[in-house]
Amino acid sequence: MTDDFAAAKDRLTDALHAVLESGSVRKATRMLNALHPAEISHLLQSLPPQERDIVWGMVDKAAEGEVLLYLNDDLRDELLSEMDASRILAAAEGLDTDDLADLVQDLPATITSQVLASLDEQRRERLETALGYPEDSAGGLMNTDTVSVRPEVTLDVVMRYLRRLKDGLPDITDNLLVVNREGRFLGVLYLTDLLTNDLDDSVAEVMTLDVQPMPASLSAREVAHRFEQLDLVSAPVIDDDGRVLGRITVDDVMDVIREEADHKFMGQAGLSETEDMFAPVLLSARRRALWLGVNLLTAFLAAWVIGLFEATIQQVVALAVLMPVVASMGGIAGTQTLTLAIRGIALGQLSIKNMRWLLAKEMAVAAINSAVWALVVAGVAWAWFGSVDIAVIIAVAISINLLAATFSGALLPLALERLGIDPALAGGVILTTVTDVVGFLAFLGLATLFLL
C-alpha cells in the first residue's frame, strides 16, 4: 500500500475518525462531502458496518444517488433496503438514464413504479427502453443521451447548433452520431474532426464510416472486447432496423471489464463478484456454507475411493503417506491448463476450432512434466521407503493423473460453456474431483494389483 491514493484515503479515514471522536460531526460532514461520489463509495466499502452507517448518514442527500451507483451490489442493496420511498426518489433525481436503470433494477417493484411515476414523460420513456434490455447487454449498458446530426449540413451549422444546446453536451462525448431522416445510423462525426476541418465542409465529407454500431442485444462481454480492441471512447447502439437507440461510454465498459475479471477471480473460490468485504457475518456464513458443502461432497467421494482400498493401506501404510502427493500434483497441473483455457474463452481466443490444437499442446506439456516429476517423486519415495515397487507405482500413478488432469482441464471449460454452466465457478470443483478420484484410484489400485 505505497500508493499515494491509498495513503491519502488512510489519512482521510484517520482524519474522519479523529473528527468524529472529537464530536465535530459538522466538520466531518464537510470533509466527506467535498469528496467525489466515487470516493465516498470507496470509503464506505472500506469501512466496517458501524462506522459505515455513521458515514452514510453524513452523505449529502443530493449525492446519495451517485454514491449508491458506485457501490457493489451487496452494499447497495443493503443501504437501499433501509431507505424509504421518498429518499430513494430524491436520490434518483439527478441520475443519467442508464445509471437510473441500474439502480431501479435493484428496487422492490412498488418503489420502481413510484420512481417511474415521478419522472417526466421523456425520461420515463428512456428509462423503460433501457429497462427492456438485460443488464449485461449493449442495450442494458447504453445511455439515451445521444446528440445526432444530419449528413447534409455543414460543420458551421453543427457548431451553431451545439452552442444553442441548453444543457451542453453529455459527459464523455467524443463524437456526434450522424443519422438519416429515419434515425438510421450512418456514421460518427468526431469532435476532433469537427474542430479541425473546414467549417464549410459538410458532415458527410468529414464523418467517419468505420465505427461499427453495436446491436442492442450484443453481450456486455463482446461490447468490452470491441472497446478494448478498437480503442473506443463511445459507441452507438442500434436496434434491428439500424435505428439509433443510444450510446455506450467507456466508463461503463471499464466497469464491465472490472466486474468480469472479478467474477473470474472470485468465482474460483465460489464467491460472487459483488461480495461485500464487510457483509454481515450471517449472510457471509450462509453463502460460504454452500461452497463448502459442494466441496465436501467431492471430498467424500475421494474418501470413498480411498475406502475401497482400506485393506491395501493397512498392509502398506506408506501408501497413505504418499497418496496426497499424487492427488495434489494432478490438481496443480490440471488447474494450470484450466486457467489457461478459461482465460482463452473469456478473451475469445479459444473456441471449438483451435481446441484440438490446444489439447495436443497441453498434453505434450503434461507428458514432459509427468515424466520429469514422476522420476523425482519416485526417487524421493524410493529413498524414503526403500521400496522400488512403491517408487515405480507412484511414478506411473502420477503420470496417469497428470495426463488425466490436463485432459480435463483443457476440455472442461468449453464443455461447461456449452452446457450453460459457468466454467469460472464450476471448473475448479469438477477438476479437483477428477484429480482426487483418478489420483487415489490409480495409486491405490496399482498398489493393490502389484504389491499384495
Added chain:
Amino acid sequence: MTDDFAAAKDRLTDALHAVLESGSVRKATRMLNALHPAEISHLLQSLPPQERDIVWGMVDKAAEGEVLLYLNDDLRDELLSEMDASRILAAAEGLDTDDLADLVQDLPATITSQVLASLDEQRRERLETALGYPEDSAGGLMNTDTVSVRPEVTLDVVMRYLRRLKDGLPDITDNLLVVNREGRFLGVLYLTDLLTNDLDDSVAEVMTLDVQPMPASLSAREVAHRFEQLDLVSAPVIDDDGRVLGRITVDDVMDVIREEADHKFMGQAGLSETEDMFAPVLLSARRRALWLGVNLLTAFLAAWVIGLFEATIQQVVALAVLMPVVASMGGIAGTQTLTLAIRGIALGQLSIKNMRWLLAKEMAVAAINSAVWALVVAGVAWAWFGSVDIAVIIAVAISINLLAATFSGALLPLALERLGIDPALAGGVILTTVTDVVGFLAFLGLATLFLL
C-alpha cells in the same frame, strides 16, 4: 461462444483456411489486411504456431508495428526475435511515442539504439522521456502528444489554432491542457465546453479546475483506480514541478485493468499474465515445471506430517480414508478468505487500518461454518465407521483447520505485500501448505492421543 464476434472470427478463420487451401494467397492477404490491427493480433493469438507464421507473413509491412503492439508479450517477443533490424525499424515508424516505448523495451539493446538513431530529434527526446519511467507508472503509460492552450486566450482563438494544426488532434482527445508560460498545469478545457460556450469567453472562464493531474511516478494500478472512479477519458501527467509531461488515455488504462486482472487470475495457477496459449511446448513445460516443483515441496511436507503418524494409521485405517476431507475443507475455507482479501487489497479497500475488523468478521464466519460442517462430517464419519471417537476427533480437527485456514487466509495477503511478495502468486501455495499441515497434524495428532 454464442457471441457474434466470436462467430464472425470463426467464419473469418474458416474463410482464411479455405482461401489458403485453395492456394489463393493474394485473396487471403487482402482479407486479412482489411482487418483492424487489433483484430489481426487477436487472430494471431488464436492460431496454432504453423498457421500463425503463415498469417504473420501476410500482414502488411506498414501495419506490423501496430499488430505487434496488441499482442501479448510472449508472442510479441517471439515474432520480434525473428525480425531483422530494418524490418523492426519499418514497423516502429508509424507508432505513437508511448506505444513505441512499449515496443522498444522488448528489443535487444543494439536494435534499440538503431531505432533511436532513426528518429528525428523531437521524437527521440519524447521517446527517451517515456523510457525514463517504469512501464507500470503514469510516466510509462503516458503519451507526449499533448495539445496545450493558455488561459488568457479566447475560445475563438483556440478554435482557429486547432483548425491550423496540420495533423489534426491526436486520437482520444477529450480536452486540451491549460498551462501557464512555464508549462505548469492549470486545468483542462473540455472539447465539449469549447463547443458549447461563447466564443468570446476566455479559456480561464470555461476551463475545468477539478481534474487532478497525475504525477509521473504514480503506479499504473492507482492510475487505473482514478480513471475508474472519476470516469476519466484522458488525464494529464506532470513532473515534480507541476510541468506537463504528457497525458494518459483511457485505452491504455483498459489494458492496465485487463492485465492486472489477468495477473491475479493467472497468478493463482502460477502462470504469467503474458502466457501465450500457443507457446512452444518446451517453453510452456519449463515454466509449468517450476510451479509443479514448488507445489511438490509442499505436498512432501504434508506427506512427512502424515508419515509421523504411520503407526496410528496402521491401527486405524479409517484415518487414512478421512484425512483428505479435513485438509480439503480447510483449503476451501481459507481460499475464500484469501481471495476476498487479495481483491480488497487490489481495489484499495483493505489496508492495515481495517484488517482487524475483517479478521474478526472472517473468524466469526469460520466459527459458524466450522460448527455446521464439523457436525455434518462427524455424522457421516460415525455412520460410515461406527465410531463415536473418530466422529468427535474429525469434528474437532475440522474446526481447528477451518479457523487456522481463515486466519492465514485473512492475514497472508497483507503480510506478503509488506514483504514485497506478490500475494496473487504465493498466497495459494502458502495457504495450502498451512491447511494440509494443520489438517493432518490436528486429525492424526488427536487420533494418536485419544484413540490408541
